[in-house]
Amino acid sequence: MISKLWRIARHEYERNVFKRSFVLALLSVPLMIAVIVGVGFFMASREVNNTPLGYVDHAGLLANPIPAPLAGSANRVDLIPFDGEAAARTALEAGDIQAYYVVAAHYFSTRRVDLYYLKAPGNNATRQFYDFMQINLLAGRSSLGADVARQAALLGDKVTVRSLDGSRHVPSGGPTFGIIMPLLIGFTFVFLLLMNSGYLMQAVVDEKENRTIEVLVTSASPTQLIGGKVLGVVAISFTQLAVWTITSILAVAVAHHLGIDWLQDLSLDWGTVLAAAGLAIPAYVMACALMAAAGAMIVSAHESQAAGMPFAVLHLAPLYLAWAIVMTPNALLPTILSFLPFTTLLTVTLRNIFTAVPAWQVAAAIAVQAACAVGAIWLAGRAFRLGMLRYGRRLRLRELLREGPP
């Protein structure tokens, strides 16, 4: 029993993995990641300039300045005050500074600040000057006073926003890699299941189309045949996942080392990661089983693409509704989508970035998804038995649900 299951799984695995098209698809993702990281770093490095920045303060706003927040210390720029624009211009032309700002005398009424440069200054420099201005405006105008502003400047972007119940916390710089990780898991699984469950449908249709199925059913049971195919596809997915995970870890490590802000905090929220995995596994099994059922019901490989389309649309539905989910993550629509079998994975992982999805909702969503996976396996077995010998004639849904045993 196990031996045949294993042999069928191995056959499906080798049939797909040792194809040139599969290897190309497998390597395309790491290649894409490498290109994205490379281009991102290249673009970022072009925008960084650590040469000092000058400023001339005619408004007296920066007479006794508080230093800029300590953001991105690796890209920190020294801010040099000048008494007049002529001195600043001389320094610019001498290459001592990359640019200089002139804060207008009537700044408080006009908010005018002029920037002078020979070559556009680095983003790190301009960002740091804005932080510098902001913190000094806060010190001068806030009722909280200079001490609070000074403290905020020292903290920089190390401020963490926590929800009142303590279940969620987000750094002021926005969601970190760790927070987005569950959504990445969700996307990866949806991508994998859309890609690989298609293999399963194709395998079933091929065996019907080339008439191998009649020989196979006299060699193994329908359970072994479907189970072996699902195992084979799961093994294919693990291969892809392993290659992509290793590549991603390398990419993240490189990006972290290069100082890309977004990837500095790599701590994971294991609760949301486990929730994503708990939803992804039954979602994957369900998708595979449904694709196998679809393969058993249709007539030819030609129809398989059309048959797979509704599944793809349903799985990706949360993306079409992403705006509603992000803006009101605890409203009725996102909550309902969290329980529907096709939309649960992406909806819950997306909601988890912007809210703390209640534990009971996650547990219920996993239970619903697991029940749907079991139902899909039953349906696949039934479709396989009823549809496997229908050459040239499609098995209708009504027949699938009503007809007796073959």
Add this chain to the structure above:
Amino acid sequence: MHAVSVSHIAKSFGATHAILDVSFDVGRGEIFGLLGPNGAGKTTTIRTILDIFKPDRGQVSVMGGPMTEQKKDRIGYMPEERGLYQDIPLDRCLLYLASLKGVPDAEARRRLEGYLERFDLAAHRRKKVKELSKGMQQKAQIINTILHRPELIIIDEPFAALDPVNTQLVKDLIRELRDQGVTILMSTHQMHQVEELCDRILLINDGRDVLYGSLDEIRRRYSGRAILARAAGDLPDVPGAVRLLPGAEPPARAGNGTVKLALSDGITPQAVLWSLLSQGAAVEEFQIAVPTLDEIFIQVVIA
């Protein structure tokens, strides 16, 4: 114990009655022919034996009991709808299918080597199945049916798409397998192959068994009371033996000067032979006229 025992099975698909009432036994080590016109229910009967379909009524026993997963490994099946993986090399395809029958890899490779040589496919082993001719694919299918050394072989139209040389090759193989004690259940439309190979037959028509038994017994049953005789020169008249003319019903075989004589009640073939010899006829051929299986098939099906 029979290799296969089918007892009053019936099977319907919706409003279509594929089998109404079919019963037969296949003895161990015999070549059994399953015959019938298109749509008679042969394939459904075979699929029911193999447990692909469950009968609505009746019972099927294979090798002493109901079909089990273990028994599948002892059966070789070549369906009417031929099927092999088209996009993988021939040897890989056959080795995979043999592995599903529980044959260890090394043993399967060893056996495959011999069969590929015998069926003249050794040079094509690395070719994808789809690159092989229809006849080659048919031979590959036959190899797949016997590679795991089954005790029971069920083959649907084994000679379709084969040229005379390969037809002879397959016939020799079938006889060889029978001599080794393998039971063969063969479904075919080629009556001369059935006459040549089968020990017993079952004729199915409209989902019912209409003719069942050994070939000799069936032929005798349908032979009627007639003899075929040929002599050097004219064949003298014999009292009680009416000479049938060409075109008569049943038709006289007039080829080679052979004459078909219908015998009246009370006249035996021996009496006719004695009468011919006593009249001085130089008898060159004298035999009981038995109908061909083709003739019996048509007679039964039309009836």
